[in-house]
Amino acid sequence: MVARRRAEMVEETRAKLIRAARTAFAAKGYAAASMDDLTAEAGLTRGALYHNFGDKKGLLQAVIDQIDAEMLARMRAARGQADTAWDGFLNEGVAYIEMSLEPEIQRIMLLDGPAVLGDPSQWPNQTACLRTTTQAIQRLIDDGTVKPVDAEAAARLINGAALNAALWIAAADDPHAVLTKAVEAFRQLAAGLLRTAG
Amino acid sequence: MVARRRAEMVEETRAKLIRAARTAFAAKGYAAASMDDLTAEAGLTRGALYHNFGDKKGLLQAVIDQIDAEMLARMRAARGQADTAWDGFLNEGVAYIEMSLEPEIQRIMLLDGPAVLGDPSQWPNQTACLRTTTQAIQRLIDDGTVKPVDAEAAARLINGAALNAALWIAAADDPHAVLTKAVEAFRQLAAGLLRTAG
DNA sequence: TCAATACGCATACAGTGCGTATGTTATTTT
DNA sequence: AAAATAACATACGCACTGTATGCGTATTGA
Numbered sequence: 001m002v003a004r005r006r007a008e009m010v011e012e013t014r015a016k017l018i019r020a021a022r023t024a025f026a027a028k029g030y031a032a033a034s035m036d037d038l039t040a041e042a043g044l045t046r047g048a049l050y051h052n053f054g055d056k057k058g059l060l061q062a063v064i065d066q067i068d069a070e071m072l073a074r075m076r077a078a079r080g081q082a083d084t085a086w087d088g089f090l091n092e093g094v095a096y097i098e099m100s101l102e103p104e105i106q107r108i109m110l111l112d113g114p115a116v117l118g119d120p121s122q123w124p125n126q127t128a129c130l131r132t133t134t135q136a137i138q139r140l141i142d143d144g145t146v147k148p149v150d151a152e153a154a155a156r157l158i159n160g161a162a163l164n165a166a167l168w169i170a171a172a173d174d175p176h177a178v179l180t181k182a183v184e185a186f187r188q189l190a191a192g193l194l195r196t197a198g
Numbered sequence: 199m200v201a202r203r204r205a206e207m208v209e210e211t212r213a214k215l216i217r218a219a220r221t222a223f224a225a226k227g228y229a230a231a232s233m234d235d236l237t238a239e240a241g242l243t244r245g246a247l248y249h250n251f252g253d254k255k256g257l258l259q260a261v262i263d264q265i266d267a268e269m270l271a272r273m274r275a276a277r278g279q280a281d282t283a284w285d286g287f288l289n290e291g292v293a294y295i296e297m298s299l300e301p302e303i304q305r306i307m308l309l310d311g312p313a314v315l316g317d318p319s320q321w322p323n324q325t326a327c328l329r330t331t332t333q334a335i336q337r338l339i340d341d342g343t344v345k346p347v348d349a350e351a352a353a354r355l356i357n358g359a360a361l362n363a364a365l366w367i368a369a370a371d372d373p374h375a376v377l378t379k380a381v382e383a384f385r386q387l388a389a390g391l392l393r394t395a396g
Numbered sequence: 397t398c399a400a401t402a403c404g405c406a407t408a409c410a411g412t413g414c415g416t417a418t419g420t421t422a423t424t425t426t
Numbered sequence: 427a428a429a430a431t432a433a434c435a436t437a438c439g440c441a442c443t444g445t446a447t448g449c450g451t452a453t454t455g456a
Contacts (some may be wrong), residue, residue, distance in 0.1 A: 010404075030313075031229060034442065046443085047406045055444070115227075115313035119369040151252075153363075153383035160362020161355040161387075168354045171317040185351035189359075192390020198345075208433075232413065244414085245435045253415070 014052050014062070016042040021063050026104035030060060030112035038104070055118060064113050068125035071099055071109075075129065086145050089136050090190060093162045097124055100166025101175060110167060121156065130155055137193070146193045154193055161189060212250050212260070214240040219261050224302035228258060228310035255314060262311050266323035267309075269297055273327065277334070284343050287334050288388060291360045292381055298364025299373060308365060319354065328353055335391070343392045352391055359387060 015153040020042035024033040075174040078095035082088035165182040172178040220239040222231040251257040276293035280286035297351040331353040339342040363380040
């Protein structure tokens, strides 16, 4: 075994624990996931877990931070692929809905996370995500595309609509059929913010 | 002690347990609420609880059914106080937002409930609530007020927007100031469904 | 280079809470 | 009036979280 720096090994154990926790939380839910089991899955014990993350909630927080960062990156990519600012804004919402189709995101980010850690809009990365959406709306207001509403309020409502759409889709018998209906309704609803009638 | 019918006593026991559970779940959250504690608060033991509700989730389900019925009644009352069908529809959404200001509804209905029992849109009473909203939108489509969108999709998105608005308000420093902004943005957003430009 | 120390993690232990199995009493049923 | 059943209490086992302690190894200083 090559002698590596200690910091590297710490990062590796943290990564292993987070990965095991992601799959365990997604599969069984936060409450039903045993820390003995998931640490064993990672080839470690609970000692490593408490040393690195403090407690079970700390581990969940780390998992959520990681997923949230991934979601933020994917939303930015979706926005970048649009021609106009308004389409980019819509793409963000649609990307959010599509990501929420994934059971892992559903279970961890939309169900257990809020229940254990409280209102998601207070989470560090979520605020970053929300801030970019708010800024996008503000720009659309400034250039006359969108009516002069409170940008943050609009961003939160749009987010909520997308989130609920995602939950609906995931619980549906035919998710992809419902997805198209939800996306269509989402575009109509968002058009309410437009200065010109949709 | 007057000899009462057995069915009356069972109802009384169930009511006492549900009442104690409501306060306990609202105060401590579902996971942190001890069943020994809340049954003792009701002057009973866990035996009564397991006999009447099966398990802890069953008790939560009973609590949620009760609260959900109350919310449905209040939303119907709010709709009845409007002059037009459209205003009635908006009133429903605003009433939903306002109810979610209450910590009990926040904690139990919006945070713990979905995490423990799964997607709220599958709950019996919630579907009733959603159905009335869907029907309201369908009527507005039929009489030409609202664009021809999928009524259920629109209802779910509107619900989600209202829900997120409520969470935002509850976490705010000045809830009532944020409430007005949220309600204003909600009306703008909902106007996206209108056939005539908002 | 070698001792001292701090760090990362494992092990052992105590506390708490859920669910079930069993017991007890009062009300039906026959 | 005796048997049966429902409503609830009591007692027990099991699992899980969090903490305290122990051990090995890497890092630091002289």
